[in-house]
Amino acid sequence: xxxxxxxxxxxxxxxxxxxxxxxxxxxxxxxxxxxxxxxxxxxxxxxxxxxxxxxxxxxxxxxxxxxxxxxxxxxxxxxxxxxxxxxxxxxxxxxxxxxxxxxxxxxxxxxxxxxxxxxxxxxxxxxxxxxxxxxxxxxxxxxxxxxxxxxxxxxxxxxxxxxxxxxxxxxxxxxxxxxxxxxxxxxxxxxxxxxxxxxxxxxxxxxxxxxxxxxxxxxxxxxxxxxxxxxxxxxxxxxxxxxxxxxxxxxxxxxxxxxxxxxxxxxxxxxxxxxxxxxxxxxxxxxxxxxxxxxxxxxxxxxxxxxxxxxxxxxxxxxxxxxxxxx
Amino acid sequence: xxxxxxxxxxxxxxxxxxxxxxxxxxxxxxxxxxxxxxxxxxxxxxxxxxxxxxxxxxxxxxxxxxxxxxxxxxxxxxxxxxxxxxxxxxxxxxxxxxxxxxxxxxxxxxxxxxxxxxxxxxxxxxxxxxxxxxxxxxxxxxxxxxxxxxxxxxxxxxxxxxxxxxxxxxxxxxxxxxxxxxxxxxxxxxxxxxxxxxxxxxxxxxxxxxxxxxxxxxxxxxxxxxxxxxxxxxxxxxxxxxxxxxxxxxxxxxxxxxxxxxxxxxxxxxxxxxxxxxxxxxxxxxxxxxxxxxxxxxxxxxxxxxxxxxxxxxxxxxxxxxxxxxxxxxxxxxxxxxxxxxxxxxxxxxxxxxxxxxxxxxxxxxxxxxxxxxxxxxxxxxxxxxxxxxxxxxxxxxxxxxxxxxxxxxxxxxxxxxxxxxxxxxxxxxxxxxxxxxxxxxxxxxxxxxxxxxxxxxxxxxxxxxxxxxxxxxxxxxxxxxxxxxxxxxxxxxxxxxxxxxxxxxxxxxx
Numbered sequence: 001x002x003x004x005x006x007x008x009x010x011x012x013x014x015x016x017x018x019x020x021x022x023x024x025x026x027x028x029x030x031x032x033x034x035x036x037x038x039x040x041x042x043x044x045x046x047x048x049x050x051x052x053x054x055x056x057x058x059x060x061x062x063x064x065x066x067x068x069x070x071x072x073x074x075x076x077x078x079x080x081x082x083x084x085x086x087x088x089x090x091x092x093x094x095x096x097x098x099x100x101x102x103x104x105x106x107x108x109x110x111x112x113x114x115x116x117x118x119x120x121x122x123x124x125x126x127x128x129x130x131x132x133x134x135x136x137x138x139x140x141x142x143x144x145x146x147x148x149x150x151x152x153x154x155x156x157x158x159x160x161x162x163x164x165x166x167x168x169x170x171x172x173x174x175x176x177x178x179x180x181x182x183x184x185x186x187x188x189x190x191x192x193x194x195x196x197x198x199x200x201x202x203x204x205x206x207x208x209x210x211x212x213x214x215x216x217x218x219x220x221x222x223x224x225x226x227x228x229x230x231x232x233x234x235x236x237x238x239x240x241x242x243x244x245x246x247x248x249x250x251x252x253x254x255x256x257x258x259x260x261x262x263x264x265x266x267x268x269x270x271x272x273x274x275x276x277x278x279x280x281x282x283x284x285x286x287x288x289x290x291x292x293x294x295x296x297x298x299x300x301x302x303x304x305x306x307x308x309x310x311x312x313x314x315x316x317x318x319x320x321x322x323x324x325x326x327x
Numbered sequence: 328x329x330x331x332x333x334x335x336x337x338x339x340x341x342x343x344x345x346x347x348x349x350x351x352x353x354x355x356x357x358x359x360x361x362x363x364x365x366x367x368x369x370x371x372x373x374x375x376x377x378x379x380x381x382x383x384x385x386x387x388x389x390x391x392x393x394x395x396x397x398x399x400x401x402x403x404x405x406x407x408x409x410x411x412x413x414x415x416x417x418x419x420x421x422x423x424x425x426x427x428x429x430x431x432x433x434x435x436x437x438x439x440x441x442x443x444x445x446x447x448x449x450x451x452x453x454x455x456x457x458x459x460x461x462x463x464x465x466x467x468x469x470x471x472x473x474x475x476x477x478x479x480x481x482x483x484x485x486x487x488x489x490x491x492x493x494x495x496x497x498x499x500x501x502x503x504x505x506x507x508x509x510x511x512x513x514x515x516x517x518x519x520x521x522x523x524x525x526x527x528x529x530x531x532x533x534x535x536x537x538x539x540x541x542x543x544x545x546x547x548x549x550x551x552x553x554x555x556x557x558x559x560x561x562x563x564x565x566x567x568x569x570x571x572x573x574x575x576x577x578x579x580x581x582x583x584x585x586x587x588x589x590x591x592x593x594x595x596x597x598x599x600x601x602x603x604x605x606x607x608x609x610x611x612x613x614x615x616x617x618x619x620x621x622x623x624x625x626x627x628x629x630x631x632x633x634x635x636x637x638x639x640x641x642x643x644x645x646x647x648x649x650x651x652x653x654x655x656x657x658x659x660x661x662x663x664x665x666x667x668x669x670x671x672x673x674x675x676x677x678x679x680x681x682x683x684x685x686x687x688x689x690x691x692x693x694x695x696x697x698x699x700x701x702x703x704x705x706x707x708x709x710x711x712x713x714x715x716x717x718x719x720x721x722x723x724x725x726x727x728x729x730x731x732x733x734x735x736x737x738x739x740x741x742x743x744x745x746x747x748x749x750x751x752x753x754x755x756x757x758x759x760x761x762x763x764x765x766x767x768x769x770x771x772x773x774x775x776x777x778x779x780x781x782x783x784x785x786x787x788x789x790x791x792x793x794x795x796x797x798x799x800x801x802x803x804x805x806x807x808x809x810x811x812x813x814x815x816x817x818x819x820x821x822x823x824x825x826x827x828x829x830x831x832x833x834x835x836x837x838x
Binding site for chain 1: 670674
């Protein structure tokens, strides 16, 4: 039954059904609020200023990684290399400063460039080498981690003060939260307002239709992976800035958290769907659960079990909802 | 009819949210009879079928099987009642064998292992029922679409189906394959299988159907015998008579400049030395059998595929090879063969889909011109009468005709003056077909040039000013609209150009 749209025209929408639609479209947000309320009731330590700032800091690295990954997933790709690329960028930046005696700002820009370049290489492999993005970025995951170890010889390297600043405070506000907000705004702007951003949705929704409409598909693919690399580089700098040193094993396994955040946020791995606000909520859900379980003294072993269940349930609910909406 | 119907949908209704899509429709399916459901896209045919298949349940009315009221709660229930539905998208696993597909979900076991011998026997028996002689160990994916369809029918019969619902089974078939399918239908009729048949090809109805239920906007309009005249069927379907099915008008009185010039175009292994040109205000039909290379010519011209030799000129300027962007900038628009797979991003909104070709050209320093884009999309949607609730609804939720109009809208917004249409009315209902023809008239009236690939000869004859016929990758002949006939086209379509050329060379050499 094609002619019938399930959602009525906006002008006819009543207040109640509009609220219902909002809730249906923002399941993860509802989950986050419920989670917050439950933790507020369960422990007095949850809703305190320091704890909320702590959540913000913890969310920053995952969220920034996940913002970058959102571009890739919207364009129907996947980037498994973000954790490794973050580590390589951080290590490269620290190396430029400590071993290369470069000024701090060069270390910052250099770190971001390393991330962008790594992403672009994956992008080239996907766009021109016709490698599935899963494989291309799996390779990059290994290559970037390897290079990180090569550069550092397996030892931590001190970061530039400019990088450490990213991990510090701006007045009472922690810098990671500032970076998180700015990165989120930039990512949302790119996706919603730029031609390249709209092309990402088109390529993810139907690559062939996009190509035949004149969308430069290869350029779009390289761009999404380069952006993912850039955001991974930024996340790497954030992480090393907090520790004042780049660690060779930093951010290992973070790609899975980032993918989880994007998917909990409502993006589809099939492409064409995804929003930065959703991704932010997804990242917060993950961090709030960890934070809450810590406050409730649940062992970190069990935390992993809970996170796994949450991912499965969140995505399960989402796809059930989609299935129940005939088009 | 005196026989007890196998299935009756009795005064059924169905709503999705606030929209009622079926309003009190009654349909009977009798053993050994073919009941045709006729209606435009969106008239409610699919919903009725889905009720029979157990995918949707009616909100009102009753479903009777053998005179008893039943609830068809899901597809399993439908199957258990002996109702099998052959959807357009076939339910087969291409990488598995014919035998495995026929026994899918109920593999015969022998000590916990798959009993391949019994499975092959089941498959052979099922295929014999419809006289299909193929190797049961062949992978289904290696069969053509027509045979896959027959395998699916055989599978249904091996499940003891006594009623088949065929949803546009002929849409993707060639003439010969359709004849084979109809022979099977004829055979099933003798076995007292009841059938429901949906098709957009009116000419098929008389040859295959017994009775026609006409639907319009979810309402039951009439039940008429299948030999009712086509014009009358169209009138019942669209609620008004259509003056001419092919309203070709030539209204361009400007200079007949050559807009598109294709010279010696050859691709690797498919098309060979194709040369033609199209002038302003002209529609050139590209006819030929499936596989003759028509789609390949179009794809090479618009830059979708590379070519090894030849040139493409638009308004006298060479187009670079396989560069879609350059072709679009030169004013070339392409309505591809497969609307859902190649024409549209189904999950994206109507607004977005209209804008893809013009996003970059209307952008200001990389930023999308959102207001302008919306205004242009709304204007063109109004102008082309794209029936939708809002610009923000996914284009996949529109009917086939309105989806196709959305593809056209993209090129009209982009000011394309050379349009290459590949089966522009496939899967589109009669009313929307005429709207698309009018659109082609409007494009040529404004001085545009159109190339139309179509497998429907009446359409080619009715809408083209000139007809090029392709055969085996060559242009085998050209016919003026006035002296073209279906026979003339078919004669050229089966001509072996390669051999003719060689013969001619031989003769020239001897003389």
